[in-house]
Amino acid sequence: MRIGFISDIHGNFTALEAVLEDARKQNIDQLICLGDTVSLGPEPRLVLDALREWKAVTIMGNHDQAILEPERAADFEITEHLIPDLYWGRDHLRAEDLKFIESFESTHTIRFEHGIELLAFHGSPKSTTHLIQAITPQELLDVYFEKQTATVFIGGHSHIQMHRRSGEILLLNSGSVGNAFKFAFTPGNPPSLLPWAEYAIVEQDGEFLRSDMRRVYFDIPKLIERVKQSGLPGAEWWYKQYHYK
Numbered sequence: 001m002r003i004g005f006i007s008d009i010h011g012n013f014t015a016l017e018a019v020l021e022d023a024r025k026q027n028i029d030q031l032i033c034l035g036d037t038v039s040l041g042p043e044p045r046l047v048l049d050a051l052r053e054w055k056a057v058t059i060m061g062n063h064d065q066a067i068l069e070p071e072r073a074a075d076f077e078i079t080e081h082l083i084p085d086l087y088w089g090r091d092h093l094r095a096e097d098l099k100f101i102e103s104f105e106s107t108h109t110i111r112f113e114h115g116i117e118l119l120a121f122h123g124s125p126k127s128t129t130h131l132i133q134a135i136t137p138q139e140l141l142d143v144y145f146e147k148q149t150a151t152v153f154i155g156g157h158s159h160i161q162m163h164r165r166s167g168e169i170l171l172l173n174s175g176s177v178g179n180a181f182k183f184a185f186t187p188g189n190p191p192s193l194l195p196w197a198e199y200a201i202v203e204q205d206g207e208f209l210r211s212d213m214r215r216v217y218f219d220i221p222k223l224i225e226r227v228k229q230s231g232l233p234g235a236e237w238w239y240k241q242y243h244y245k
């Protein structure tokens with residue numbers, strides 16, 4: 001079984017299109033989205049349409065929670081200056097889109113052959129806002145993964161790809177489709193973006209478990225044009241990221 005994991009699309013349909021084109025060529029059996037689907041970027045509806053078209057299992061991210069309950073954005077750790085974009089995204093969704101977001105799962109389990117169990121989530125199995133990185137201390141991982149029976153874990157949220165083995169468990173992060181960060185986000189240090197999209201393919205092949213961290217280049221001028229057309233409040237941020245005026 002060959003599974004594609006995408007995460008943190010953040011309304012960047014241009015990046016998602018490029019990833020899905022690659023995923024089609026890679027003959028994946030199933031697509032799983034690890035959350036943060038629509039807020040911040042110019043094309044929230046097209047992102048949700050694509051997830052439905054691909055019959056993607058989709059997991060709830062903190063930004064998805066905030067789209068559903070924007071008045072509680074701070075509880076979902078949404079930075080203050082992103083609030084206008086959050087409301088803009090919500091205003092551009094249809095009732096059926098909000099219903100679809102409400103249906104997102106909190107975690108998803110996949111059982112491969114040879115007793116290998118994989119658990120997918122957004123931040124950690126316990127919370128959409130837990131941040132797991134290559135440098136996260138073992139004591140915290142012990143808390144996040146306590147009582148779990150899975151041995152392979154995959155999440156998003158950090159916007160940075162990761163392949164980390166810790167004791168008997170394998171911890172993966174598929175990176176971000178729409179907002180791949182150069183460096184880990186820390187408060188007071190605004191993120192800067194890489195000019196590509198990231199995703200992962202995990203495959204059980206006989207006794208082998210393989211993970212493929214993929215990087216896909218996408219059409220940045222097209223994204224900028226779509227941002228210009230959109231009327232997104234945070235348009236300037238996108239221009240700055242890609243050195244457009």
Ligand SMILES: [Fe+2]
Pocket residue numbers: 008036061063157159
């Ligand atoms: Fe995110």
